[in-house]
Amino acid sequence: MDARETALRQAYGHAVRWLASLSDRGVPARASVEEIVRALSAELPDGPSAPVDVVDLLATACEPGLTAFPSGRFYGFVVGGTEPAALAADWLVSAWDQNCVMRAASPAYAAVEEVAGAWLLNFLGLPGNSAVGFTTGATMANFTCLAAGRDAVLRRTGWNVARDGLTGGPGVRVLAGEDRHMAVDLALRYLGLGRPELVRADGQGRIDPEALRHALAAGGPAPTIVVLQAGDIHSGAFDPFAAAIRAAREADAWVHIDGAFGLWAAASPAYAHLTAGCADADSWATDAHKTLNVPYDCGLAVVRDPLAVRAAMGLRGDYLIQDEQGDPIDKVPELSRRGRAFTVWAALRALGRSGVADLVERLCRHASAFATGIAEIDGATVLNEVVFTQVCAEFGSDERTERVLTRLLDDGTAWISGSTWRGRRVMRISVSNWSTTDDDVARTLDAIRRASAGA
Ligand SMILES: Cc1ncc(COP(=O)(O)O)c(C=O)c1O
Secondary structure, eight states: OHHHHHHHHHHHHHHHHHHHHTTSSSOSSSSSSHHHHHHHOOOOOOOOHHHHHHHHHHHHHGGGGGGOOSTTBOSSSTOOOOOOHHHHHHHHHHHHOOHHHHHHHHOOHHHHHHHEEEEEEEEOOOTOOEEEEEEEEEHHHHHHHHHHHHHHHHTTOOOOOHHHSSSOOOEEEEEEEEEOOOOHHHHHHHHHOOOOOOBBTTTTTOHHHHHHHHHHHHSSSSSEEEEBBSSOTTTTOOOHHHHHHHHHHHHHHHEEOOTTTTTGGGGSSGGGGTTTGGGSSSSSEEEEETTTOOOSEEEEEEESHHHHHHHOOOOOOSOOOOOOOOOOGGGGGGGSSHHHHHHHHHHHHHHHHHHHHHHHHHHHHHHHHHHHHHTTSSOEEEEEEEOOOEEEEESSSSHHHHHHHHHHHHSSOOOOEEEETTEEEEEEEEOOOOOHHHHHHHHHHHHHHHHHOOO
């Protein structure tokens, strides 16, 4: 065996032990940053080390400081886990080390991106000839789509952003619901568009289409983008797309939908109604590393008009070997990047149509079980309408909710983050891991009951 193979075998052993530990290990990390720095022995050695020893040191020093994100009992943020075929494919991605910029450079990558992209459009019920770009995550997917939108609405006024930039051009209005995700604001900031104008949302975070119509009319004609949301980070709620998109069309606005985790509802016959009307937008951002459960990092930027995203993101270079029909590079902000479509293809191929639907429905079923179980706890109230994968609950007062959260993390059975929603501290549960079982939910509910009993 050469040094590379020995190192890979060692990494395989560590990876398999880590995965095997997930069902029973505590979910929070056991060691602090400082402890891991010490364990890594921060001195850079003067000379080379054997790759196998480096892998060993990394794995053993880091193990206590790893949070069990891929555990079936991790419910913080919205993270997803790692579906087995996608995880294994991701190892191949590293070994293959393809630079996924051009069709001519890696025909295998371009082919897989094409096939996975077509499947995705089909699963998500989006227009079949849209461009699908593979980004680092939903933040950059939002950025990509909004860049295409910004350039397109300005182009309609005769202004060419690619050539002339933004300075001196017409102002672009961007309207979004009060409860949009902050990643949208970040993407707008990167794009030089500043903060969005906020439109009233209802108690669950759904944009009010009438308020949107009024806000659009009040501003007068201007190049305009409307940002809608599929899946509110607290309530899981979906905007009323048909009515909101009708209002946006009356103002000739570009309509973008941030559906980082929620767009996947479209893949399930039982939940597709939540995304009704979605397909009439101009662009959609979602993550494969959330609901689809591929490893980090993988977002998806879908743009109805492939030429619009190409105008915003495409480039030409004398030393590149470019294809007239467009290359992977024409749909994303970066040049060199890893082969993200390989893992998406593997997850979709492994799950099949029914598997993706089952996955979505299982996540939702677990969220409902959490809501039912928590509602039975003395003093606890579930605050949101549980329509998808998100549950927000409080335990009588902000102080008690905070104590329950702290005790739950100390217990270690599960990882659930707190948040502030509608002015109250809440326990915020997001079910996004393919491997979560009924038993994980039952064990977590037991832990929540234990945490609230003494709080
Ligand atoms: C609705 C929504 N949009 C955007 C994002 C940002 O996604 P990412 O972290 O993949 O950039 C998230 C993350 O949770 C989200 O829930």
